Amino acid sequence: MRFIEGGVTAPQGFTAAGIYCGIRKNKTKPDLAMIYAKVPCTAAAVYTQNLVKGAPILVTQENLSDGRAQAVICNSGNANTCNADGEEKARKMCEIAGKALGIKPQDVIVASTGVIGQVLPIEPIQNAAPALAQALSKEDSESAAKAIMTTDTQVKNMAVEVSVGGKPVRIGGIAKGSGMIHPNMATMLCFLTTDAPVSPEVLNKALHEAVSVSFNMISVDGDTSTNDMVSIMASGLAGGEPIQADTEEYKEFTEALIALCTALARKIAGDGEGATKLLVSHVTGAKSEKDARLAAKSVICSSLFKAAMFGADANWGRVLCAIGYSGAQVDMQAVDVSFASEAGSVEVCRNGAGVDFDEGLAKKILECGEIYVEIALHDGGYEATAFGCDLTYDYVKINGDYRT
Template sequence: MKTIEKTTCTVLSAGGVTTAQGFKATGLHSGIKKKRKDLGLLVSAVPAVAAGVFTTNLVRAACVTQNEAQLLAQPYLQAIVVNSGNANACTGVQGDQDAKTMRAETAKALGLADDAVAIASTGVIGVPLPMAPLLAGIGQAATTLAQAGGDFFAEAMLTTDTGKKEVAVQLLLDGVTVTIGGAAKGSGMIHPNMATMLAFVTTDAAVEPAALKRLLSRTTDQTYNRITVDGDTSTNDMVLVLANGMAGNDTLDETHPQWTEFADAFRYVSEKLAKDIARDGEGATKLLEVVVNSAPTEGIASVIAKSVIGSSLVKTAVFGADANWGRILAAAGYSGAQFDPNLLDIYIGSVQVAQNGMGLVFDEETAREYLLGDHVVLTVNLNQGEETASAYGCDLTYDYVRINASYRT
């Protein structure tokens, strides 16, 4: 997976889901949570081509199953409503009906058909949605939509996150400016494939529906599915993309001469959101990145990178600034990928700590100083090919246990 160069697209200093033309949003406190914003609404001025990817967990919230079925039936949306503080998962028949009501009332408030609205929920599992404040909040949200409301929307979906996660980029396609923006949430229960994460991406580009679906699937495999915080995959995870075509470009698909530029910019947005989720892991003090180089295939590189990033022993060693390279090698070994461990080299930052599968004499203090930083890169060179892949996570700290030991209280 190549790194996106900034010259491919212009990364805006501020922006999110309403930076692209034709999108408005809002976020407010409806009463699901005690104080903080807990309800967000995002609306396109016109119907948008839509695509989604959803959790692989067998236990799935009503919003996941309903959205997935809806997009299989027709790939268009015009609005997304999201609540935080309550996942509406494992709530049985009542939960299914509450999700349908949430969708129907949002559609009614906006003057749209039910199938033009997607729904998302995040928070505590197994507790029925408090429908009275939720529905009142939906009515209020429909009257407060604004182009400047993207920040409020991003804030409304947060749970244990320490802050908003937003990004926007622009590029020229067919001589017109195209914008791609996004917002995400995620802090705990983060693990491939997907996690307790929600991500919403908007663009004013015109994109052919099947091509958008393929792009999202491929991009998700390279970004959101390569992050981990704690090894738990949630019940509510989803990524939704809306492309409303208001920029006026020629409709994009893989045959368009600038498709690669658009795809790279799209992946930049997703990669940035994925990294922000990893960096904001519950209790985390640093972003951890694992890069696997010189692999026979990208698949092998990805499997090893995700195994190392998911190792609790590696994550705790990073937290303690302990250059324990043996844990990295062990995690690569149990990944299930086939490689020759006698050819493998390991680097902590720029410090090489192992060569040909064996330890080197290295400057422990230099390695420790590097590990004390807030962005740690561990590199594994297989020396068996030309493919590469990266995975993203964070250190595992005392605070992670503190936060999750009292999540409901």
Template structure:
């Protein structure tokens, strides 16, 4: 497998566009991704009881229609808590897009991110659709523009692509996402759009996405808030010409492995770009009794505000990590736990069998001062492991969210 430059336009047959439509004051705010032929589609969505109108629309397309030709996304306004009017605007957006692309409106997916409670300015949305369609391109730059156009408080665009071989054919997965705040396991204020030219059945496409999401997007957290708009969409148009994957064979396993790599990259990028963050904070739990317990333990650490604050301060306050493991709900012997800190600056054992090792505070601070920091907790209970990703908690997180609407 080879990581290549690009994003959603990297696979064969996909085009994209990104523009300023006037929804936001002065930043690009609408994106479109289009496939030259209809795709089979899979999706996963927020677990929040309060679901935005575009989530409901996309669930209809994914679960009942099963085919999609394009995605239209806007940033700035979430179209959440907008009632029947908001759902109607999803239909209007889809209808306008379908009319101009000459496809069925129930093959148009829509997505929104931004402030909750406001209605979409449909004159700007429809105008944006009209403006984007002539700009659709399979160029790498077009994919980048689309990735930039779905950003809200994100500080960097998030896109990636990977190339590999199936059945003697070169195939590609390309993706983009957004997410910086309101990020918490069980999907987050995140949008992820993944495109592939692989030929695969709809049923296995959904199974692959659902399995990968558990270990990628559902293992990140920035602030403990689960959004109303979380959406991950996976479209496959089959233009690579590989033998269609219709059973869980070697080709399917290769596809899942590649899909995992793409989504892990996006998930880690979102966690590291958490609002106000200065560092990606990773927690690896090893030698746990079960995968389920490893997941619970690792998430407990990266969601601990006290631990996140310590990471921001480059403070090896390991008691906060042991405490977070302890209130996770998993039973373990704290007097058997080893804990390490690791980064590009080195690796250091902080506690052994639950007791301080007498480590160098200076060395620990050096390790914790890197842009990516990992805590490794060895539970010494079994062979299971899990990794969760978060970020440090900074002054700027409060500043950003204190005036988010202004």
């Protein structure tokens, strides 16, 4: 497997585009994205578990009930959530995209992101759709990735190529996410494409496997958003026999999907609102996979620990504290903790107690942009990795006036 250029347009059969239509106040940022497949695709998606769900989520769930889709339309700047006419507007977006592309509205995945509780103006989308469809290009995944961004500072646009059953298969993805990021699927928006031949059922199985170890292992601020979704469309244009579950081909495909989703998840965590550092919490030696995930996630969710990382303070006690309330079954007197980065590594805790360490070296390690928290539980054979970011003054500044 290797990472390649192209994003969602890297797989065979897909084009994409992003333009400014007039929803956002900032006219320098695109705010309407489209992805289109030249053939009908099998499709699957995973959605937020928040009881408050954006109207686009409900409409997409209906549209994907047959496991088929051919296009995505997504606006930024307005979440179309908690509005009396929300579902009507989401369906209208599908109709608008369908008309512009010459496909059925039911074959459109619709998404929105931005401010909650403000009525979505449909006219800008309707007026811009023909130009957006005309702008679709095999080389324009990045403009689509930019059009779905809200407070993101980095474009999240990636693809991988892998041999599946001896044939080259590509998987591409664009994602957005910076705030309201917390494990409980989906934790952001992500649109994936592939040219692999795969049924909706098998595609859904692979997607859930990938999400569980990637997007569900990130957190920025503990808030699970209302509009979170990860969707995937498969054109099948790579050729060959359909991938069957629990085969070598399935393993090859799913491992590549996991690699892509994990890379996008890291980008989301590192681009958290106001963040200056990516935090990677790696737990080994857990009694079960559940315990490993609980412990790893709890550390990167701790506001106290995140604040300490912003200040480059090796306050390892906050790591143990977070593990202690995580719900994981852990022998706290057997826990070892180290901090590591490109500047080196320093052990700060052994057998649940502090050890002497060089505070100067620790500070240098924690001043780097990517910090690893290595946690050894010495209680079993399971491990897990979670991704987060530091908590800075700018997070409060960004969210203090997000709506206004």
